[in-house]
Amino acid sequence: MRVHLPALDHGVMDPASVRYAIRIHGHLGATVLSAFPALVSQHHGADTVLTGLLDRSALYGVLAEVEALGLELVEIRQLTPQRRSPESGDSRSP
């Protein structure tokens, strides 16, 4: 059973969260949008762009919903550069 969990307050005080823009083909109506309570939607032409602060697992949760609802994913973009801690030296691309 897939349970749509209520929105968690992603992003607030969470340094690992990054702002993402997720572009989906078509205009999402209220029903489908209710699957993405943590994201704000805006129509761009024939597409819908969902934006919000997401950490990794929240992002994958969103992608799983996109898959489950049969939506056509056009683009995912990070809007704010990901902060890296200077000690980590992590240079892998995101």
Add this chain to the structure above:
Amino acid sequence: MDRAGPRLIGRGDLLATLDRAVAKKVTIISAPAGSGKTSLLRAWADRPGQPHRLAVMQVQRDQQDAQQFWLALLTAVRQACAPTSRAEPPTATPDFNGRAMVDRVLSELADLRGLLILVIDDLHELISPDALAQLTRLLTNLPGDAHAVLATRRDLPLHLQQLRLAGELAEIRAADLRFSERETRELLDASGVALSDAGAALLHQRTEGWAAGLRLAVISLAGHPDPELFVAEFSGSDRTVAEYLIAEMLERQPDDVKDLLLRTSVLDRVNGELADLLTGSQGSERILLALEDANAFVVSLDPERTWFRYHHLFADLLRLELRRALPAEVPGLHRRAADWLIQHGHIADAIRHTQAAGDWPGAARLLADHSFSLTIDGQAQTVRALLRAFPPGAPADNPELALIRAGLNIARGRLDEAAAHLAVAELHAETTPPDRQRRLRVAIASLKLSLATRRGHLASVTEQAKFLDSPVTGQSDEDIALDNDLRAVALMNLGTVEASLALADAERHLREGAVLARENGRPYLEVRCLAQLAFASRVRPFATTRRRCQEAIALAERHGWGLEPWIAPALITLAANLVWTGELGEGERWLQRTERALQTDTGPDIRLLVHIVSGMLQTGRGRRHEALREFSAAEHLGSQLADSHALASQVTGWLLATQARVGLPGEARASLAALDDERAGSGEVGNARAVICLAEGDPAAALATVTDVLGGTAPVIGYVTLVETYLLAGLAHRELGDQRAAHQAAERALGLAEPDRLVLPFVMTGSGELLEALPRHETAHAALLADIRDVIRGSSLAAKDQSSSPPAEELSPTELRVLRYLPTNLSRPEIASELSLSVNTVNTHVRNIYAKLHARDRSSAVQRARELRLLSAGLMR
């Protein structure tokens, strides 16, 4: 699956594509939700004249339990193969062995005659890396006549490069599944929708040939007053296809249908009764049947059409709509569903709905009540998934959830974590309501026993678990059943500890546990209790011990558990028994089978027994250096256990005696001096001391030592120790030149050994010459003497009792046919051509034959088959 009015169009091209694909070993249909994968599979499987035999399964939603997946797969394969075997239906066990399961499926597939296609739909729902890895092994080893078709929403980490390189992997992807314009037209015509060609083209363009979109559109278009207008409006809208069309479709449904769809969308499976309950009205079954007939994303799950499920994409959208339209109703719907499910025994589903209703305390209570039963039913992975679904923090102060976590940790060998959770449970037990106190206490005691057993902390815990002896005074029948599960587990754990300590109550507790398990319909628990009972019976007359071993093993085999680690206590006890009586060949075979069963278990408690019996076997064969290595290994493992085990003095005694016999009496002396008083005072170590004295050339000292043992001042494990003692006394008398006393002692040993026909002590002590010197006419034990002489001369005694042979599993008819060719000098390819089979198939059969006969190679398989009389025509079926 014949049902009225399928609105699936032929899609002949696609069916032909699939037909071409299944000529390869594996076909993967990988395409997003709503692409028509399931429809294609159904249309292909159900078409008239389908030439292939199909084993069809659908992965349950969000399947995190590898065992549930494999059992469903095995069941599908068996159903397709017709029930040829007399085996019990596959039963889940708490100790799921994925590797063994894949072997089992492969061997069933290898026994097939003719083509079989395994169809697995919704494979993306399988969320278990283990299960996917096991599935990869299955797919890359499919025997000649077996093929597989997998449908999934996304590409999965199945590692099939090998098949791809061999050209044995076919793929059907979203682009292949898309409806062409012509097919769109056909679908409209078949559904009686009158639409212009331009309208049809527009619809095709708007949906991009997406199957779910077209099917949704057709439902709204059928009976629409103005189809052209519908398509024009749809085409002019920017909304996503699925959402637009589902809204349209719901709009057109009568209120009762719409209400039913929304409210029952919370369920994974729905039937009429449950739908009536959630809608508060009557006649839901009729609506569900009508929806399926209209091909409206509702499909029945059984031939009687009582259970239905919604297309996943459809259900997900309905659920969203429900939460938007009737948010206040959602928790109540889940709660009502949970109540119904619990009454009908669907426990895991009921717990999920209770969690979805937000009733965390209620869900915790349900899970606590049922976790034992669920675990026994082999659903530990499900229990783990349910535990994970609790919000962080909530279960921390819940003693019952802490207990479940403890149990799961014990099963995975995380003993320190288990102990921490147990401590939490005990801490909060005081504040638990009185009606739940007793259950909690029984559960805590049971888990402590189980933890103690794994750690070897034995003596300390048995006392506090004594209250398990008192029967439970029952409440409702259901509570009694739950309590019986818990009690059977507790009795098993208690009996197991007692058996390790050789306590008298062990047999009674294990027998009670087995009876309770049988009454409660828990074969897994029954087998485990019986296997431990067999071990606990080692002090009984050998005939009794053997019978109990065989009973436990036979029941295990009926369930396909003949090689599970938990049957090892019975296997090793039988091996030991056979070695004691000089049936060394048989003993060795059972020992090998024990080692195979223990591949995944390295617990010192059971490994220790394997080394002891290996040492006995080597001793019986006169290989004292090898025996010394085994006894040393046993001693080392024993030292890792916190408390000394039942056979500790036996191991130490044999280790020291063997050291002395291989010419290391000095080392034996040193080890002897280091023993604590209790161990040093045992009869077994007394025997060893005598052996050391004899090796040092001091028979008088040896005699003085054995007198203590024979006088009864030194505790012994059993009479078998005394047989050795008499023989050592005889050897000492002989060294001292007292032939008469030597004869008397040897006669006493023979007399003690006669009822069980013990042979090993005579070989071990090197009593050959002592026995040869006995006046033949004076002994009453001529037959036993002959046996002993045979073993000393290096021949193993043939099994006295055919039923003790381990034909682990029965050979299948095909395996028997292949077996008949093994004594010939035909090569495997030649055998294959004789039998019109592929070489691969013959190889698989030969592998299975070796495994089932415990043979290492062709000649030992033939030898074994002769012994079991499998080569004679009389037994051919």
